[in-house]
Amino acid sequence: MRPLIKYLSDGEVVRVHEKALEMLENLGMKFEGAEAREYFAKAGAEVSGQIVKIPRSIIEEGLKTVPKREEFVLYGRTPHKDVHVKDRVPSLAAMTMATHVLDPETGLRRKATDRDLALITRIMEKLDTVTIASALVTPQDVPMAASDWYTWATSIKNTTKHITGGAVGKEGVRDAIKMASLAVGSEEEFLKRPFISFWVLTMPPLRVDENTSNVLMEAAVHKVPSVISSGGILGMTSPMSVESALVHTHAETLACIALSQLVNPGAPVIYSSYVRSMDMKTMCINMSSPESIIMKVGMSQMGEYVGLPTKMPANLRDGKVLDAQAGFETGMGGLAGALSCDFIVSMQLDMDLMVDFADMIYSDECMQILQRMARPLSFDDETLAYDNMEEVGPGNTFLETDHTFEHFKEEIWMPRYMERGTWENWEANGSRDIRKVCAEKVNGMLKELEDHEILPKDVRDAIDAVAAGSTEKAKNIKR
Template sequence: MRPELRYLSNKDLEYVHNLALELLEDMGIELCAEEARDYFRQAGATVEGEIVKIPRKIIEDALKTVPKRDAFTLYGRDPKNDVKVNEALPSLAAMTMATSVIDPHTREKRPATDQDLTDLTKLLEIMDNVSIASGLITPQDVPLESSDWYTWAGTIKNTTKHITGGAVGKEGVRDAVEMAQLALGGDIAFEDRPFISFWVLTSPPMKLDENPLNVLMEASRLNAPSVISSGGILGISSPITIESAIIHTHAETLAGIALTQLVRPGVSVLYSSYVRSMDMQTMSVSMSSPETAIMKSIMAELGRYLDLPTKMPTNLRDAKLLDAQAGFETGMVGTVGALTTDFLVSMQLDIDLVVDYADLPYSNECISQLRRLVRGLDFSDKRIALDNIRKTGHGGSYLNAKHTAKNFRKELWTGDLTERGNWKSWQKDGGKDMLEKCAERAVELLEQVKDVTLLDAAVCDKIDAIADSAFEKAKAIKR
């Protein structure tokens, strides 16, 4: 049985859920797209201008048709990368949209490029604890208006894992899905194996803007899963108290879920939230404060309460470098995430703005430890092995026992980068700290994957052509 962390009791979860339903029913939510309002109006909601007051029955009906955890599969382009969340331990999901990288060779911070996107995605492809290989960076050397298109092209060409990304309007969704269909080779319909999903961000408090609504509706029509997320900031766009902030955050997510099921009953949704705190001294948002960690856990608990797959930003660090602060933040917030959510959004520094190549092998090893931590126990006869205890006897040693030889590799976590030797052996190996080892490993891995291609050149050219032709289209779309 997998261990859990709980901030809220079942009674608390029910109370928060009902308060969120109450908010949607009496206060309503602002929906800035007429088509979205029409879907709710036809379902029986009251529409007053752009405010939609949603009866609880609409939410309850949506929660009956949205796929639950035991029916949910996160598809990869390659079936070997499919994940069933009811069976899986937590895994990493690459965050998106950083604008800078720490160069793997010079170790200097610089703007992210389209080549970085290719290289980082190739690394994500070979990381064994990564399930969602999203575009960690948005390239800064392509036209800004169509940068999302280039991000989709770069990721789809270079990974066979699931990808989550942003899109601009219905056109952006359609083009990303067309790229995905090209990668599938036409042999498999995208609707049967939707291996990409779309971020849909609310505009707290209690509002969804036109662009995310259009993305949500078009993605649902095409059977692409949506990752619905509210990113309020305590004291700014969310109430200052955690207890209050989680209520409207949950309400916004419920409204998004309901819209997906009005558009296409049965389309998949991942429950997510970016509600976070702000340092009132520096006025900087924090992705790794204690308050943020608490809220990530609570929101994951609410997602589990709905029996939905959950995806939370639990490995994003405020630290600027892969240093002691980053290590502590990874340990604190990562442990909370491993105990509460299915996919830990990760591998960015400086409040989501910077990607260090060294962070990929580092985060992959960290989640490996966390997966061991939450694996749970099994008190079966085979595991207890009383005959082994009796055979060894009083004061004996288990070092030479067959039970030890048979089980120690599975039972004891062994790291690839973590230092566990004595001081003398560490010095003999070069006396390198974790950052040095991870930076070197990243360069080694880049060399291994530099010539790897996953799609035929002709297919890549067609995918690139979609991105190249998107500039004028993107300029015309209302953001």
């Protein structure tokens, strides 16, 4: 069977779903955008002020037309970077919007630049376990009102993998599509295989602002995927219980799925959630608290129940640097994610504020382990190897049997950076901890990738022109 982790029984999954439908029908959602409300009203929802009470029929209709995970393909710019969700190989998705990096030369923390984003994206392009190469950092040296545009430009210029990003208003969505289309030659080509998707974040509890619904609706129009996510915080924007947070988080996601399908039935959607807890002493928001990870597994179960691909931030770290705390958070959240969802958002430290270049190498190595952990067992004659046991018999060794020789390469995962030798060898190699090993590796890659352009100059210039032209426009879009 496929290995799995479960916090909810099948009956509890249904109970959360039913409670969410009840909540949408009786309490309703606050949609601040008039156009969104009109879509719901036209479909038969009761609208009063900004509150939309959504009958279950609208949600259920939406769940019928939204593309299901079995057929879902998340496109890369080139087909060999596509992800077929049905293959169930969990992979890494870059988190977005860190503001700082650890400078790879000095090791000191400083603000992230557009150049950092380019280099970070080129490194992710090379890492096998990364399938969504979103902008890990938001450059701090570009016009801030238009930072989404600059971020799209730099990401698109430096990877052939899928990218998920933010947008401001319908204009932001259209401009991102414009830049992505330049990279593949035409909008027509792009729309056949849209290799970008948009974050759609609700404002819990039960609220969607106008900008968000505009992004969701515009993405739906073009059938470009939306990653719909509700990010409640226990005790602040969610009730103080894991169970209840699952209900309204699921409800908000369902309402957004329904809106996307009212706009354009068949618009693709990815199910996500940033629901989490905070530290009651520091009031800092924790992505790697035990409650946060529990809720990621719960939300994965809900996303799977409604048949969607799932993307969860189960592998983010509250730890400041790549130490044993960040390591624990990577292992615990990573395993929870690998055994429950399709895309694991990852690769930031300091509560999603900072990127350590070395951490990308580390995260890729850890994800290889997690992919091994997620591989199904199969109890057939070959794997049960009863003949092999008969051949060897009590008290002897399997080392030189054919079965061992034929299977060890696929059965045993072998590390590139993790340490598994003797203490003496490790000392002779400089007593390096894993962070140092990965930093050396990434610094070597940085040198190789310094001038590694993957798009022709005229295309890059055309993409940059879209970003450069957005600064004034961005200021005037209502957020």
